Amino acid sequence: MLTLRFGVADVANTRFVISPLDHLLTGAARQEVHDCLGLRRDRWWRDVRRHVPHRAAPLLDLVNASTAGVPKFMGADVDATRRLLADELDAVLDVPQHTFEQDLAMFGSEAELPTALARLLDGGTRSLRQITDSAWALFQSCLAPDWPDIRRLLEADIAQRSRTVARAGVGAMLGELHPRAVWRDEGVLQCTIADWDGSFDLGGRGLELRPNYFLQNGIGLLLAEDRPTLLVHPVGAHPTEGPARPARPAAVDGLAGVIGPARARVLRVIGSGPCSTTELAQHMGVTPPSASVHAAALRSAGLITTQRQGREVRHALTDVGHDLLHDNPELPVSV
Incomplete structure (x- = not known):
């Protein structure tokens, strides 16, 4: 004690x-x-x-x-x-x-x-x-x-x-x-x-x-x-506490309405730092072929670039992709 x-x-x-x-x-x-x-x-x-x-x-x-x-x-x-x-x-x-x-x-x-x-x-x-x-x-x-x-x-x-x-x-x-x-x-x-x-x-x-x-x-x-x-x-128990876990807002990604929720998440993952298709798939919880399809769509839209490094390819944001993320934050949060 x-x-x-x-x-x-x-x-x-x-x-x-x-x-x-x-x-x-x-x-x-x-x-x-x-x-x-x-x-x-x-x-x-x-x-x-x-x-x-x-x-x-x-x-x-x-x-x-x-x-x-x-x-x-x-x-x-x-x-x-x-x-x-x-x-x-x-x-x-x-x-x-x-x-x-x-x-x-x-x-x-x-x-x-x-x-x-x-x-x-x-x-x-x-x-x-x-x-x-x-x-x-x-x-x-x-x-x-x-x-x-x-x-x-x-x-x-x-x-x-x-x-x-x-x-x-x-x-x-x-x-x-x-x-x-x-x-x-x-x-x-x-x-x-x-x-x-x-x-x-x-x-x-x-x-x-x-x-x-x-x-x-x-x-x-x-x-x-x-x-x-x-x-x-x-935290003590309060009558106004509500659910055991606070409800997550229904819409947290402003990009979802423009490029779809899955590709919005893919773009944000790449926005956190260049990554390979395998890393992208692991983060998204999908197969590498599915991650590759999403990356190809974003690349066609001019939002990411893809370069081969040895046996793998790595994806990174373009200036357009960076600006799109900057102008569409997930959720305004005051911390």
Whole structure:
């Protein structure tokens, strides 16, 4: 059991934060590696996994490299309670080299690091650009359509807990977060987390509460000496919550009415980066001949080019194809 010790300043500095990056990390996590997820995440992943771009691989590898979680620098210290993903990713890119190395060292010596973490260490902070680009690609392809509805549920959760604070105080609200978090009148929050034991003084920096839609079977903590401690907790049940998973908008692709939904998806896949016919087929969940037919139609329309490289051909956008995607975004999303 880990005991978080609060002072008066810590109670005053307890606040809620909505983090798109948190949801991207938990959404990318596998249940067999991180057992605190739940059915919401599983249902969401089954729905979107066919849309996962190849560019998302570095983030997926990092998230699932260790059962201990992700490095602390992925916690994104951004001074805003309703955060933009772009700002969170910029904060990751700004991590100092010494902090970067310290956070990775928590996973063991260099010889013991999981492959994804060792690769990251070898590349230094410059390699973080690949991680943030991967995160952005995964968000745009998979999480962006659902994010407005998820954020609505997070805001409802925060509103309900804020009413508890107004009625009964911060302690009462903290005591209702989760069965594994118990508030004591002496000003401590006792958190039951596997392999965690001891006591930690928040030091006046406060506590940052991050409700998470995908997290259902536990809580998560990120202790910090120079910033507020982070506590990630599940979203509570609300009468207005609606379906277990937020409904995906019926029309998410403005191109579908022009070139058809299948070829609109093909164009967007190629727009995320040049790819071979085999890669295109794998991403679309179709056979290579079917992917080749779609690519030929887009090539005839002047939207893509195809060049042979060795034994394979690779498809890339033309300027016309790029402009068409730019002028027809899938769905306006404010993150």
